[in-house]
Amino acid sequence: MSDVTSGGGRERDRDEEGRARSARPRDGLGRPLPYGAEGVERQPEGVPRSPDETVVEAQALLDAGRPFHAHEVFEDAWKSGPDAERGLWRALAQLAVGLTHAARGNVTGGARLLRRGASGVTAWTEATGRHLPYGIDTAALTTWATTLAAEVEGAGTPVDAAAHAPRLRDGEGR
Structure with missing residues (x-):
């Protein structure tokens, strides 16, 4: 710098x-x-990763309570991946940012981004017919996001990012 x-x-x-x-x-x-x-430590930007590496690294960051940093990993995949997958990675980045805002206490923004990310995952899944891209359980992820959005709005208080981290792949993580 x-x-x-x-x-x-x-x-x-x-x-x-x-x-x-x-x-x-x-x-x-x-x-x-x-x-x-x-x-x-900040996530380096512009790092090329395979989809599997992206999911594994993002899950580790989510589990550590660092959703902002997981968002940066998803953003790299969104910006550098194939055009056909950009909607998926962008939606996953929105979910991570939604969790970030919910953990920071931004109830409205957090819930909005969680729902936007869930809608993006659903739209991408419906458009492509891929329900488990790279092992990502899209149905469980959208349920997690919409449920957390309602909880955040109902409680009106910040959430613990690590305790509320999603499971990207069934059976992985914590």
């Missing part, structure tokens, strides 16, 4: 390609912390 002065005179963090990217450390839910604070 490097610092570059913007037109307003502020220093902006930049990555090696010169794009704006915050170098501030982040907590386990992806919230920025003050410079110099102890944060969690």
Whole structure:
């Protein structure tokens, strides 16, 4: 990361390609912390992974209570995968971000993103006829998301991300 002065005179963090990217450390839910604070290791962006590697790495992050970081893994698959699968990976990223917002206490945004992700998974499954892509139990995942969305709205309080992490594949995880 490097610092570059913007037109307003502020220093902006930049990555090696010169794009704006915050170098501030982040907590386990992806919230920025003050410079110099102890944060969690960030997920590298733009990492090519096989679909199986994507699912395994995202599940480990979800189980660790780091859904924001799992979202970044899904986002890499969404942006670099075949066009025919982008809807699936985008929907999975939305589910992870929905859990992130629910854990941060953003009840409305969390529930909305969980439902949007569930709808995306359902739409992709119906369009492709693939119900267990890469072993992902899409039916169980959409049930998890809609159930959690209702729980989040009903309770109105943050959820524990690790305790509410979904099982991407039946029988895997915790």
